[in-house]
Structures are given as C-alpha cells and as structure tokens.
Amino acid sequence: MVFYAGLDWGESHHDMAVIDRRGDLVSHVRVADDVNGLSELLGVLRAVKRNRRAIPIGIETGQGLMVAGLRKAGQPVVVLNPTQVANYRSRTAVQRKKSDRGDARLLAHVLRVDGDAHRPAPTLSEQAVAVRDLTRAHRLTQRAGLLLAGRLRSVLRDYYPAAVTAWAHLPGGITRPEARFVLSAASTPARAARLTTGRLETLLTAAGRTRLITAEAARLHALFHTRALRQPPTIEEAMGQHATALLAQLDAMLKSAQSLWTHVDILAERHPHTPIYRSFPGLGPVLAARLLGELGDDPARFPSARNLRAFCAATPITWASGTSHKVSYRRKSNPILAETGHLWAFSALTCSPGARGLYDRRRAAGDRHPAALRRVYAHFLGGLHFCLRTGTSYDEGRAFPTTEPQSTATVDA
Template sequence: MYVYCGIDWASDHHDVALIDQDGALLAKARIRDDSPGLQQLIDLLAAYGDTGEDPIPVAIETSHGLLVACLRATGRPVYAINPMAAARYRDRHAVSRRKSDHLDAMVLANILRTDAAAHRQLPRDSELAQAIAVLARAQQDAVWDRTQAGNKLRSHLHEYFPAALEAFSTRDGLCAPAALVILACAPTPAQAAKLTRAQLRALLKKAGRQRGIDVEIERLHEVFRQPHMRQLPLVEDAMGRQTLTLVRKLEIACTSADDLAQAAVESFEQHPDARIITSFPGLGSLTGARVLAEIGDDRCRFTDAKGLKAFAGAAPVTRASGKSVAVMARRVKNQRLAAVGYVWAFAALTASPGARAHYDRRREAGDRHTAAQRNLFNRLLGCLHHCLIVRTAYDEAIAFLIPKAPDVAEAA
C-alpha cells in the first residue's frame, strides 16, 4: 500500500495527514514544533509502513526550518510545494473555498498522490554543500545590505555634505576604510574643513593607508575647504549625528560581508567540486561558492542541462497561442543564481576568447547586452553541467569548439 504524507507548516505547530493510494485518510495529527513533536511524527509514519528502504514521501509548504532539516536527514523524499500551487489544488477539494489546517495537510498529501512527477523533491546535498549554501547566501545578503547602506549614506550626504561625495569618489567610494574613518571623525562640513594635515595623516594611517599619503592629504585638504552650499548650523549638526549612525551601519555591513566571504571561500575550497567549478573562466572561489550553493552537489537533481538552465533563468520561455509566438526572458527563476550568472558571464568576456567570440556573435545577431550575456551564461551552464557529471575540468577548445593549431612537424 502506498502512503503519502502532507504537513501544513506553522510557527509553533504542524498538522499532519496520511492518505493511501486511493486518497482515503489513514491518520491525522497535530504535532508541536519541537523534538517530541518530531518523534511523534516519526512514530506515526512508522506505524504505517515507513522504513529506511521504503520511506514515506512528505509534502510541506516550505524548504527551510528545523522540521524540514530533520526530515531531510532521515533520507526520505521531501517535496517543498509552493503555497500558491497548493492554493490552486485546494479548490479541487473544496469548491466552497473553506480552509483549515487539516484540509491543507490533506491537499499536500494528495498533491504527491496525483502529481508527484510534476514537483521536484528537495535535493540530497551533502552536509558540506549545505554549509556552503548557508555561508554563500549570507554573504550575498551582506553584500546587498552593504550596497543599500552605502546608497542611504550617499543620499544623506548629498543633502548637506557634497564635499564628502567629491572626496570619496574613488572605486570603493564610501565603503573605503578611509571614508568611514574620516566621516566618523568629521561628519559635518564645518568639522571636515577644520581638519589639519596632521589630523588627516593620522586618520589615513588609522584606515590602513600606506602609499601616496601626502598626495591624498593635499587632495582632501583642498576638497574640504572648497566653498559649497550649506545647511543651517543646527540642521547641519543634526544631520551630522544621523551620518554617524549611517556610517556605523555601513561599517558593520562591510565587516560582515568580508568575514562571510572568507568563511564561504574556506568551506568551498574543501569541496571536491571546487576544482571543477573554478576551472571555468570568470569563476573565482567566492562566485564559485555562490554557484555551488544554488545548484548543490546532488547530481540527480538535474537530469539534463536544460533543467539547470531553466532553474537559473538562462533558458528563454516560449509563449505560443494560435499564430502568436513570443520568446521572452524567464522571470520565474533562482534569483541568486541569476545574479551570480551575470557576474560570471561578464568576467568571462575578458578571461575566455571563446566566451568573447560567442558574446560578439550574439551582439551581431541583434541581441542587446543583457540578452547576449544571458545567452553566454546559458552556454557556460551547459558546460558546467557536463563537467560536473563526467568529473572533468573546463576545456576552452571543447566548450567553444575552437580548432587546435596544426602541429609544426605535421605541417612540415
């Protein structure tokens, strides 16, 4: 007898429903979100034939949390059903649109009974791959937080302190250590104009500056003393206090991003797939960790390269109705993998002659920059899937079909 389990997830309790192959309810229960509740669920599954060789599949509306992690650790198939998809299935069981936790658990179990092949179970990634995913995603979030904090500080300085934006218009901008140190010491135009050359030297050394200090001192000294529009004194002081808060937030975001980047790289370099992933042009240890975090190391997750390309949003979507056919970019995708794919494809343009030639061909064919980069990302993903399956490193000549130069001896 086939048995299917559906779990309606909540913050402090979960409703469980077990059904058979005919959709008949076998058992239902409400468990707490703790260790005794997990044991109650395992005992309930065992009472209806759950074994290590033939585990009962579970459907739940989330892919995160302790309950999901513990269920995945048992080796059983766990399906994370999108809540929007579950809501559509609910109408099949209750046209009156009634809703209850028990009904939702029944709906999830019936999804597995009728349409399990249409849904993908959570991958069986290794413990190291799951740890890399945690660190890489946290680092990516920290980078986004750093960008947001930097934009807030920039917008605020534009309101009353344009000299600071002119002084710190270099590559790192306001995220540079010198910018954070100087703004923390002199958050207003009046305070910055009073900084002496000796004070600027001490601040630059505190920020870790070692070269070109004299030239930088003269540049900052001149910029801070140039005439600019000013706020009223009391308003300027108040905005300076706000700047100190924004500087502290930006400094914390910068430190968090750097620390998490180091941790993600250290964990990634221990993974056996690291050698293959970093052999691709445009992929370093950090970007490689982000790629591995999203695709995992369960090679059964994507049966072919098409599934991986669709998951990353690199493959286009065709919408056809009658005589109307439209090929568009994929909107539903893994946003994190798509974000690193843009960086990967852009870096590959200078690191790989084949990638550059492929990009140029797409541009000549009429693609805009973003579309050409997405097509290049699509090509690189196909190569990555092949290399990970056959366990081989990237080869430029094979990836872009570059003919090898004839041997000198054979030519003679």
C-alpha cells in the first residue's frame, strides 16, 4: 500500500492527514508543537505503515522545530510552495474553503496527484544550514543598517547639511567609524562649531584613522565653521536628539552585522566546499558564503547544471502561444540568489577576461546590462556545478575556451 501525508503547520499545534493512493482519508491527528507531539505524529505514521519512512509528508515550510525533528527521524519531507498549494484548492470545488484539517488533507493530495513534480527537501549538513541562517541574518542586518543610515542622512539634511557633505565623497559616507565618532560629539551645528582641531584629531584617532589626521581635522574644522542656513536653536537641539538616537541605533546595527559576519566567516572557512567557491573570479568571502548557504551541500540536489541555473533564476522563461513568442527572465525566484548572481557577475567583469568577453558579446548581440550579467552568471553556474561534482577548482581556460561558439539568441532584460 502507498500512503501520503500532509502536515498543516501552526505555532502551537499541527494537523496531519494520511491518505491512501485512492485519496481516501486513513488517519488524522492534531499534535502539539513539542517533543510529545513529534512522538505521537511518528507513532501514527508507524501505525499506518510499519516502514513509516516510506510515507512522504508535504508541508508548506522547511523551517521550525517540528520539521527539524521529522528530518532527524529520517522522515521524508517535501516542502511545497504556498502559492502552488493555494492553486490546488479549486481543483475539486468551485467555492474555496480553508481549515487546518482540510489543509493537511490538501497537502497530502498534492503529493498523491503530482508527487513526481515535487522533490523531497535536500539533505543538508548542519554546517551548511548554519551558514545559510547566519548569512541571511547578516544580509538582513546590513540592509537594516543601510535603511537607518538613509533615515539619519534625511534628518541631518534638514538641519545639519555640513554633516551630510563632510564624508559624502568617501566610501561608506556617514556609516564610516570616523563620521559616527564625530557626529556623536557634534550632533548639532552649534556643537560642531565649538570643536577645535585638536579635539577633532582626538576623535579621528579614536575612530581608528591612522593617516592624514591633521589634514582631515583641518578640513572638518573649516567645513563646520562655514556659514550656512540654520534652524532655530530649540528646533535644532530637538533634531540633534533625533539624530543622536538614530546614530545609536546605527552603531548597534553595524556592530551586530560585524559580529554576525565574524561567525559566518569562521563557519564558511571550515566547510570543504569553500575553497571551490572562492576559486571563482568575483566571489569574495561574503558572496561565496551566501551561495554556499543558499545552494547547500547536498550532492543530489541539482542533477545537472540546467537544474542549478533554473534554481538560481539564471535561465530565461519562454512564453509562446500561437504567433506570440516572448523570452523574459525569471521574476519569481530566491531574491538572495538573484542579488548574489548580479553582484558576482558584475565583480567578475574586472578580473575574468572570459567573463568580460562574454558580457561584451551579449551586449553587442542586443542584450541589456542585466540580461548580459545573467548570461555571465549562468555560465559561471555551469562551471560551479562541474567543480562541485568533481571537487576541482575553477580554471579560466576551461571555463572560457578560445573556441567558444557565439550564440545569437537574446534575452529580454
């Protein structure tokens, strides 16, 4: 007998339904989100079939303690996209309805009807999962820091334009340590005007600056003493307090990002796949760790380079109906992989002659900048798939041979 199970996930409890190959309900149970609930769930599966590992479980999330417990127990888990599951609701009824019990049975029916179209969740090592979670946290923290920096810049522009222009020509702008140290001591134009060059030199030294300290202090001193429009004193002081609060949040966010990256770097450097990722041009420590975390280390996850490219949104989508034919990029994809691929391909243009040549040929063929970068990204992914399969490092000569045929197809950017 063949059975299928569906697990409707909840914060406090989970509903599981088991059906047979005809779609008849065999068992239903509601369990708590704890150790006893996991034991009860596995017991129900064992009662349905002695070899419970032969019953796949469909679920709409791959995260959570219950999923981790099921995978640790060796139970096959198939992660289903919630959007795809929602489209199944109208297969048997015109009026859609929703309940925890019904959703669990619906998930089981998805596996029964289209189980061959959904693969079980990949078997990832603990190290790869840890790298994935930490890189995602690091990316979110970085983005939150950029958002705070934008808010701080907007506030400063309303009452303190000198603070905005003081470091605008330098990488990082007001997120630089020296900028944050000076702004913490001079949150208003009035306080900045009272800073002497000696005090500025002390602040720059405390921020970690080691070169041209005297010249930089003189430049800031002259800038802060330049005549400019000012808010009334009371309003200026209030806006200074606002900027100080944002600056404290920005400091905490940047320190958190640095702390997370320290842990990411330690974990990623210990993984055996890291040297292969780092051998590719344009892949620095951050991008390599993100790719490793999102792709994982399951050798059976991507049977071919085509599967890997599709998962990374590096291959186009073709829409053809009658005389209509359109080729466009994949809009629904993992945003982290799409962003990482764009940055990887763009960085490789300056350090890989083969990547630069491919990019120039695609541009000459009519591709726009994003589409040409996706071509480079897709080419690198093919090489990455080969290197991971064979355990070898990147070779520019093999990746971009001089006799490489030139394709004339274009992709709509």
